[in-house]
Amino acid sequence: MITNEEIIGQALDRISAGYVFPEKAVVIDTAIRGRLAAGAYEGLDGPALCEAVTADLQEACPDKHLRLLWTDEPQSLVPQDEDGGEAAFLASMRAENQGVQRVERLEGNIGLIELNRIATAPEGASVIGAAMQLVALSSALVLDLRGCLGGSPEGAAMWCSYFFPDDQVHLTDIYDRTTDTTRQFWTTAHLPAPRYADRPVYVLTSEITFSGGEDVAYTLQAHGRAVVVGATTRGGAHPTARHAVAEHILVTVPQARAVNTVTGTNWEGVGVVPDVPVPAAQALDTALKAALRRLEAQPESGAATG
Structure with missing residues (x-):
């Protein structure tokens, strides 16, 4: 049976090899x-061990993506089976409708899309497109990310692409330590539903909005394309790989x-x-009132069709 010392040693080796800031990895390892x-x-064993090590990891380096995780599903320890957690993520996305939890048309012809995850672009495109098709004729849109716990950078770029007129917007870059490369993310040229580039967009956030959800909110806010309403989010901006260090324990390494x-x-x-800071529970009502006021002030701005 693998010992705690072996589990923690393997986790620290993964962090030393892959953590995005090498100098901080040295501090983590020592601590x-x-x-x-x-x-x-x-x-300690099981979830208790994971909880204790995670607390110490984040005390040594306050990166909320840096964790030891317990999983009920047994993980393969064969090196060639490792995929950084991608297969498990894709399976969870399929089980959760690619992150799309709700699509509604509200009073005043305001569309609402609620997300709990950001799917990958290839697998999530059709569901994301279906959600955007359903709100295509609305006069304003509320994107509810209050319960969004993360996801794919590529998927975040796809979501953001709907709110710009073309593929000429350079959204963000991601530097990867493991390959020493920087990948640029631009708006997508071809989307499976009409763009929503000409109408008001409000993004709702909470204290639990994290990672990929924060990516969408931050990007749309920074580019002046959405008004963020709600609470300040958790603060996790480092794309992360997952590695099995025991049959039921993973280490997450922000790389x-x-x-x-x-x-x-x-x-x-x-x-x-947020641009409009309010308790998360009040964010939807606040955004809807703001959207209605804005639409009433612009009576000629009807919904576009594409």
């Missing part, structure tokens, strides 16, 4: 090995960082700060 030597994890093309930075550690 956790010191805790291990002091007997901090003796007698990349986002750089917004407008701000030159990202939301790591600070969150997305």
Whole structure:
């Protein structure tokens, strides 16, 4: 049976090899090995071990993506089976309708889309397109990300693409330490539903909005394409890979960082700060009232068809 020392050692090796800031990985390694030597994890197993190590990881380096995770589903420990958690993520997205939880038409011809995850672009495109098709004739749109816990950078770029007129907008860049490369993310040229580039958009956030959800909110806000309403988000801007270090334990290693093309930075550690700060529970009502006022002030701005 694998020991706690072996589990933690493997996790630290993964962090040292892949964490986006190598100098911080050294600090993390020293801190956790010191805790291990002091007997901090003796007698712990399963979720309790993961919780204790995660707390110490984030004390050494306050990156909310840096975690030891317990999973009920057994994980393969064969190196060639490793995919950074992609297969598990894709399966969860299929089970959750690619993150789209609700689509409605509200009073005043205002569309509402609620997301709990950001799907990958290839697998999520048809569902994302179906949601956007349903709101295509609305006069304003509310994108509810209050319960959105993360997802795919490519999917975030696809969602954002709907709110710009073409494929000429450079949204963000992501630097990946493991490959020492920077990938540019631009608006998508071809979308399966009409663009929503000419009408008001409101994005709702909460204290639990995280990662990919923050990406959409931050990008649309930075490019002046949406008004963010709600609470400041959690602050996790580092794309992350997952590695099995035991049959039921994963280490999540933030191996990349986002750089917004407008701000030159990202939301790591600070969150997305709303344009209209209100308690998350009041965000929808606040956004709807703002949208109705805006539409009433522009009576000629009807819904577009494409």
